[in-house]
Amino acid sequence: MTKPTSVCRQWHLDLTLLSLVANRRGTWAMGALGDGSLVVVPTDDAGEDPRVLKAHDGVSLEIAPDSDDHAFLSGGDDGCVYLVDPALAAPTLLAQEKNKWIDHVASSSEGHRAYSSGKTLYRLDEEGKPLVDPVALPSSIGGLSFSPSAKHLAVSHYNGVSVFWSNAPDTEGELLPWKGSHLNSFWTPDSKILLSAMQDCSLHGWKMGAALKSKESGNEMHMQGYESKITSMGFTADKKYLVTSGSAQIVCWPFFDGGPWNKAPLTLGGAEARRVCAVAPHPADPLVAAGYDDGMIVLAPFDGRMEIMIHAPVAEQGSSIKGLVWSREGDSLLAAYEDGWLKLFTMASISRFVRGQYGS
Secondary structure, three states, X not given: OOOOEOOOEEEEOOOOEEEEEEOOOOOEEEEEEOOOOEEEEEOOOOOOOXXXXXXXXXXXXXXXXXXXXXXXXXXXXXXXXXXXXXXXXXXXXXXXXXXXXXXXXXXXXOOOEEEEEOOXXXXXXXXXXXXXXXXXXXXXXXXXXXXXXOOEEEEEEEEEEEEXXXXXXXXXXXXXXXXXXXXXXXXXXXXXXXXXXXXXXXXXXXXXXXXXXXXXXXXXXXXXXXXXXXXOEEEOOOOOEEEXXXXXXXXXXXXXXXXXXXXXXXXXXXXXXXXXXXXXXXXXXXXXXXXXXXXXXXXXXXXXXOOEEEEOOOOOOOOOEEEEEEOXXXXXXXXXXXXXXXXXXXXXXXXXXXXXXXXX
């Protein structure tokens, strides 16, 4: 029996899909495959099929948008950092650390690039050359993220996040302490608040200006209650909510009227025996796409209306959503499935599906 879906086009890549990200323009998406290769595809319904590019001799451990707003970065367990331009036939080797794993990669909108291996942080200039000597952090690095302003680089690790100034790369990072293991971090669009996803299934945040000047607890917040690690986050187009994965429902923290301090989150979607593992707020409209660990995808509006299922659950194991990416205009949505399916939904195909399921 065919499962209900609003999919417009789909491709099976015959390999496990590990992740999916968009470039800064929102025009291309790149996914990491289980054999170390990378797949690139336009985010809109351009009629173009995905292209698989040979890259790592091993596995890509993290992919990210590059400073070049058309391109991507990929770091792998072969010690290589690749620059991937979708217009080119093959990735370009940007850096290599022999006999090491490249755990994390990141870039800023102003040309800064960084990557890490174990406890060591590496930073590159706009030409891809080493900017400063590598820096050893107190423990293994859990994530890298540049602020939207490009002024700061957040480096998460055990017992806190170290913040480095981009325009003063020789200075030491300033520690924002909080006990526990910190993983990927995320900035508010105005770069004023830094949030860190933690190993214990919580979020911790700091008001940056105040936290760097004072260690008083009023400059921090801690958000608990998640059922699994938070691996996906994004702000709504109006910047009012931070949307997160990690629970049976879509958890949305309010960032208006003083922010989320001492406030309960807005939750969207049903509280069923499945977990949200990927979220993608629409780039213009007040709704969010959410993918679950059983392959279900929903669109959830913020105006109180019920969410719309655009793809039915696939299987309890092996079909989780590894990434969701909207096109720049928000008229199409790409979904990466763990079992190797890459699926494209358009607003037109979703509208036809909804009319067929629920009537006009």
